[in-house]
Amino acid sequence: MKKSGLFIAMLLLFAFSTSCKTAQKAVAAKTESEKTSKKKSKFKPYSKVVTSDAVTDDGLFKTHQVEDDFFYEIPNDMLEKDMLWVTRIAQIPSNLGGGYMNAGSKTNQQVVAWERFQNKILLKVKSFSEVALDSTAAISNSVKVNNYEPIMYAFDIVAFSADSTAVVINVTKFLSTDVPSISGLSSRLRKQYKVRSLDKERSFINSVKSFPENIEVKQDFTYTAAEPPSNSSVGSISMQVNQSMILLPEVPMQPRLFDPRVGFFTVDQIDYSSKALKADEKTYIRRWRLEPKDPEAYARGELVEPIKPIVYYLDPGTPENLKEYIKQGIEDWQKPFETAGFKNAIIARDAPTPEEDPEFSPEDIRYSVVRYVASTTRNAVGPSVSDPRSGEIIESDIIWYHNHLRSYRNRYLLETGAANPSARTLDTDTKEMGEMMRQVIAHEIGHALGFPHNMAASYAYDVEDYRNGAFTQENGIAASLMDYARYNYIAQPGDENIRFVRQMGPYDHYATNWGYRVIPEATSPEDEVATLNSWIMEKAGDPVYKFGRQSSRFDPQSQTEAIGNNPIKASTYGMKNLKYVAQNLSQWTSSQTDNYDDLQELYGELLGVYSRYAGHVVTNVGGVNEDLKKPSQSGTVYSTVDKKTQQESVQWIIKNVFETPSWLVDKNIVQNIGPEGYFDRLRSIQARQLNSLLSFDRIGRLINSETVDANYYTALEMLQDVRKGIFSKSTTDIYRRNLQRVYIDRLSYLMTEDSSRSSYNIAQSDVRALVRGELNTLQSTLRSKRNSASNQVNKYHYEDLLARVDLILNPR
Template identity: 55%
Template sequence: MIKKLTAVGLVAAISVGCQSQGKLFGKKNDQEAVSASASAKEESGKTSYNKLITSEAKSDKGMFTTHFVDDKLYFEIPLDLLEKDMLLVSRIAKVPSGFGGGYVNAGSKVNEQVVRWTKRGDFVDVKVISFKNESEEESPIYKSVLANNFSPILYSAEVKAYTPDSTAVVVDVSSLFEDEVAAIDGLSSSLRKRYKVKKLDKTRSYIESAHSYPKNVEVKHVMTYEAEEPPERGQAGTISMLMNQSMVLLPEDRMQPRLADDRVGWFTVEKYDYNSDELKSDEYEIIRKWRLVPKDMEAYKRGELVEPVKPIVYYLDPATPKKWRPYFKQGIEDWNVAFEKAGFKNAIIAKDPPTAEEDPEFSPEDVRYSVVRYVASTTRNAMGPSVIDPRTGEIIESDIIWYHNHLRSYRNRFMIEAGAQNPAARTLNTPEAEIGEMMRMVIAHEVGHALGLPHNMKASAAYPTDSLRSASFTQEYGLTPSIMDYARVNYVAQPGDEDVRFIRMMGPYDLYAINWGYRYLPEAKNPEDEKTTLDAWILEKAGDPVYEFGSGYGGVDPQAQRESLGADQVKASEYGLANLKKVVPNLVEWTSREGSGFEELDEVYSELINMWRGYIYHVITNVGGVYETRKTADQEGVVYEAVPQGKQRKAINFLTSNAFTTPEWLLNDEILDRIESDGAIDRVQNLQSRALDYLLDEDRLKRMFENEQRSSKDVYSAVEMMKDLRQGIFSELYQSKEVDAYRRNLQRAYVDTAVDYVEQVQAEGDEEIASTDVVALMRGELQKLKSDLNQRKNRTGDTITRYHWQDLIARIEAGLDPEA
């Protein structure tokens, strides 16, 4: 393989770039780096090491030796670590209450960048390095790549002393952590604006600790800002946060990267090769993965299961409650089944935290240890972040984060979505077996992220919807082919469906993806050598929906949606709604506790409404929807295909019957009279108007017009959809019936949405909308509705209904002709 050189450049937040095997441009070899700095003995005017680092110093030996002397922090940097690649990871270790609206939590990573410590005369500079753009050293274009990717200097410090043996320099790095350095700051520009931050208060900003380990240095420092509007009033015009800076030495022996393929879901690193034979820079991606190498290569080649040289080990946080530890461990080690598909046994191991006697050096901050952290927080979430070598995509370490109150989310969801079918779900005290299994699968999901796998929201559409009512099917295959899908509880199963599985689990796609990403290919000398084998594995599974990948972003493909179950979204939502209608009358009983109020009832009822909304949105996505099947040019068939018109009509019929009729079942007086004095009408209006807005989204309507032109098949046109929708929403008009308050709100929302399109063009001259058929469609529908209203407005004896029809006519006239 030809050696490639990587140019250096600014990295805002490293999630990109790797380079092929070879020497980096601008990087001196070890001998050159040492000899360039070996003149330390000849330097003059420096403080004696022993006078600078006194006996009072608090020192910690490791990659760099750190010294606290009075209120100053010194790094003692070995000369042989100058010019070495290091990953600087900035995390928020502690945050004030309410920070970021509750979405920025302790442990959140704010930046990740590769740096090199370089000596420049009497100074040491910290340079930020990019591995995104590369070129061959011998190529003429290499000079241009270098010139257009110049390394910025993040920080510079004067050399204060040399060690007595002249093997290291000593620099004062206090200001790096006490001053405001944007590249490692925890306050983004948006948060500064939100909280009206004025300045950093240096009198209340300080270094809390510095610890050095064999391959990393960890510094914690408090940053205090003056802010006019801090997250909460009681914070007295102040925002203080504890930052954690990790400096991680990247490996000299680089892992061989694996080229990404968007037909199999992986987190990736992007890069550009300017020596491509194509008439442009070659843009490609490599996957993020741990380095797993077989211990016994010959046995591995024979197809035997072999342990890796270095397994993936996760330690549990000492703060993890002991009753939950077995479930956490199971969730981690569940992935061994997938790794066995890739030829490895015991590839991933879960361990209890070691005691001080077992491992006196153990620390969750040490890059040698990957930890499942248990965070005492009201945040209802879990995360699976990892730290990678951006040169190769190798995952260096990972910390899974579990927030305590995530238990609450699963308790509520289990009651809402399984309460009609499963007696174990009918309590706020979910039995340990069920909540433990849910925790196990959450940990497995987050570990999947930490192994390199993104969400696969398309997986759930691989299974026939009615199969999720089968005990034999769900017990063997789970709810979806991938644990990386959002499909947490089986809401399709109905009362009487015995022994079905209610909680997600790992599936066949997960085993396939791990084999594709982690199977070691001994004969491959470079990433290109692997491509034929990797492509063959994909083509072997092509056409089988179990092995398809879809991220779910974009909201276009109805088969790739969060929390959706089964191939038929309409049928699944019908089943889900049927269960919700059985749950609602029981919520008072299931959530009541003697001596307590109705806060829990209010919370569960609110979450139930959100799930109803989710079922509705799953169906809406079919209207104007487009299926995406990822393919390459050597595969037959198209990538994009419009949802058949029959399914789109079925979706509109469902919406007319379920989303756009008054949900009497939801308006349960036994609940409402306990949680609120009023608000039901506004709540239903909000639900229905938002669903209507989503259905009549401009991009959806434009796709429907385009599908009419592109397809030779019979398609569901936008005109037909609007006609069906109008007749459903205004059924009282066409049947001469009175309209209740909920439906009046919905009908006003329909008119207002259509009028908004017309008024937007009239008021703002919006050329983008004006140049489409959307406005013409809305004008036509408003004219038709106005005509129908004029013909039928007096066919009801209900006064408010008649006033309502007259009001809609006035709204339409004002919208179509605002000057009249």
């Protein structure tokens, strides 16, 4: 009995213990549940965040506006996807950046991805400049850990969609804050205008729109600034910034390797998985993805339509009378694309009406648009958005500013008016203006297709060919539309059947074929190289197919706004025409309008044209021809301009610039457009060309030619020729006195200026020894001229120059 009782007692005790443990577990579970509940409570129910009052836009992400708050609903399958974030200035204050920035200017472009980390969504910036293209290579992990992706912003998850397939974040603070990486105002501009901060009271999110492949945000920002570029009394800078977030293709396009002998915009990468014994730098061209609908027919050489053609829509605000010219400019590129094997590769369309397509928007990344902007800006631009992984151009908007045609009318009159009677008016014929607009649009489309300026294209034609009507009608005025060669300023009065306006050229067909023709058998960029090189070699040595870089400012073959293969002859013809225009400018303008506004505007631009013609000749001096080649080609890449041409160029400048061009100071013009400053206009033009001629880099190239050219034009010879040209005249008037002071000031600059910006060590070169020698020689000349001065003004002038020279040689 006792054992039985003890046994029962033990059972009861065990049961009680078990019961207690169960109860404890229940309590613990309840406590954990409460903790979990509390933890989960930080995420609000979807309906409490996206309320019935929300304005929702469905696209790449759902975006919601609830009163003043904006939310992104990011699907889980959109996390870690590559997206391109492009920041542009949508509306710009007057004179921002000194007038060299336009609405539509891109301030930053970067690849981003949304990633989840615990209860946050991170917006991370990705880089494709350093990659391991072979992801299986061991080094790929090293590339990853040594290129850790920065976090642009971190967002708390505030809710989940009802089916838990998406996260909801509040982007209000992010989009209304001055985040440096997506700001429209660079650090340089902030410093220049002494920007203090973003004024939150005058800054807000204007709109958030979601489209199938992109999200567009407009921000209106106002910054407090001590020295704003305009409206200084307000003490602030206001601008509208556009943020574009674009889904990149899941599978990148096969890239095409860049060759500098053919002009293309590019993207760069460093491939660490390359078999080269170094980090392999790879540069790909930027181009649209054009793939033939019928690859077999394409491979047989038949013209084939692309799977997805390039389509440009015209802004609904485009004036009706201009639409046909814009469409022609777009579709002028169909012929070069046919050379590349595609038909109907590029198409112009009117934007659909709201009735035809209520969802159409120029901001939708699926649509490329020629935007017509009501602005006094005189410009047109052709920006595009490209995939940094492959160079694929995804979208492009051509921006045409309303007043740009005025620039073309003015230059048409000034540069062709002598030989072209139809240009001698302020009311240019509509068809002629339409043709100019057509070519400008085609030029900007060229940029949007991936083509940079080809500044060598106008050097392909002989100067005398520009006076041949049959030649100009067939070939235009440059071998490429992408040159800055706008008008035929060489043709002379009496030349017949002349084409004065640029047009598409043979280089445009060649470059389009090189960049866009599909090479069927190639499965990698490297597989294409041999074929691409063979196409270049077929045309090597023919100036019509030469590419000249805009950055080659030392190369007389690649000059902006120049035409013809001889700058001296071309500028001589141009100056002759300009004299005729100057004599008749009042008759063609103020006599017709009965006011002087247009006369003043055109006279200012005429001085600019004159200076430009002079500058083309200056480039010959110390000039170096750049002919881009591979080592397998004969000849060198760089060769100095021959001595005779350089000497003739200096003498041309002396005759046409330093000997007073008094025809530019026409009393019928200057005395009707302003009360003063007549003499100073010429001084500024002469100073510009003299300072350019006596630049550190130009003198340095002349010194450098001593090392590679047996018959070179020396820096000393150039300095002597310039000095003699400026001081050889026996008579001295106000213009000559001005020029001589400019000359002394320039020599002082060469003796004393900090040389850190130059391409060589000036202090240890011959430059200052040569300049010192010229100053010593000049002293003797000045003493002689002072002693024989014909009047007191000239005597004082030479005494002043002597004092200036002495101060340079013997600084106090």
